Amino acid sequence: MSTQDELKKQTGYRAVDDYVRSGMVVGLGTGSTAYYAVERLGEKLKSGELTDIVAIPTSIRTKEQAESLGIPLVTLDTHSKLDVAIDGADNVDPGFNLVKGGGGALLREKMVELAADTFIVIVDESKLCDGLGPGFPIPVEITPFCHEHTIRVISDLPSCAGCKPVLRMGSSSNNKCDGDEIAVTDNGNYIVDLHFTGNIKNVPKMAADLKRVCGVVDHGIFSGMTSAVICAGNEGVTVTTPQKKDKIIFNVVVASAVATSIALIATAISRRR
Numbered sequence: 001m002s003t004q005d006e007l008k009k010q011t012g013y014r015a016v017d018d019y020v021r022s023g024m025v026v027g028l029g030t031g032s033t034a035y036y037a038v039e040r041l042g043e044k045l046k047s048g049e050l051t052d053i054v055a056i057p058t059s060i061r062t063k064e065q066a067e068s069l070g071i072p073l074v075t076l077d078t079h080s081k082l083d084v085a086i087d088g089a090d091n092v093d094p095g096f097n098l099v100k101g102g103g104g105a106l107l108r109e110k111m112v113e114l115a116a117d118t119f120i121v122i123v124d125e126s127k128l129c130d131g132l133g134p135g136f137p138i139p140v141e142i143t144p145f146c147h148e149h150t151i152r153v154i155s156d157l158p159s160c161a162g163c164k165p166v167l168r169m170g171s172s173s174n175n176k177c178d179g180d181e182i183a184v185t186d187n188g189n190y191i192v193d194l195h196f197t198g199n200i201k202n203v204p205k206m207a208a209d210l211k212r213v214c215g216v217v218d219h220g221i222f223s224g225m226t227s228a229v230i231c232a233g234n235e236g237v238t239v240t241t242p243q244k245k246d247k248i249i250f251n252v253v254v255a256s257a258v259a260t261s262i263a264l265i266a267t268a269i270s271r272r273r
């Protein structure tokens, strides 16, 4: 197993160990990192450490893996609310915005993960970035009908200015666009990968603009959804939550406000003397 796979395994196992309890409805992500969370869940069900679990897979690949491990599966049609969903990501920025869909599963992932009370993102440290855009192209799932027109409409959006749209070829589960055939998602759609050379200036605006294009089914920007990021690196595994980060920022702001006030009072006192 490569070092990167070892890190992926650490995050996948940690997510199941920390966040999955007996009796839960669990969303199963897609990709080489989520693979290990599914593996761990199967292992714990088999050993009896976890019982009474049902899971919702986010792709045909994950469904097949879960079935092979004997994990009981349901769908959003019968279970509209999940306790927890665990999935990888292609990029994570400091504001917990994600790029997903490198494996072509973004639509089912977003549907399932939006329905979860807690959404745990599992990544190795190579996925962390300063800003979305240059690190990984933004996948957009579009209908096959007149897809060239839809791609033109997307590239004409002011919020997508400067992006290079590339229709995904070959397998939907890589963003390399190799192969002679257009890649088709589990939902029968195409994917266009938007390549940016610099950081996207206004991620929420771009996400909203993309969503409004008729012909776009959904996009791979997942904002405001993350409950925690479990990240494995050479230094170990860290768990970061938006609340924890806000608290740190708040503490820094309060500390600097207190320091400024003390300095002002000290200056005022020394002037009086």
Ligand SMILES: O=C[C@H](O)[C@H](O)[C@H](O)COP(=O)(O)O
Pocket: 029, 030, 031, 032, 033, 034, 087, 088, 089, 090, 099, 100, 101, 102, 103, 104, 105, 106, 109
């Ligand atoms: O469509 C695929 C998903 O969004 C994956 O979660 C994402 O591409 C990360 O996959 P991996 O863990 O294989 O890097």
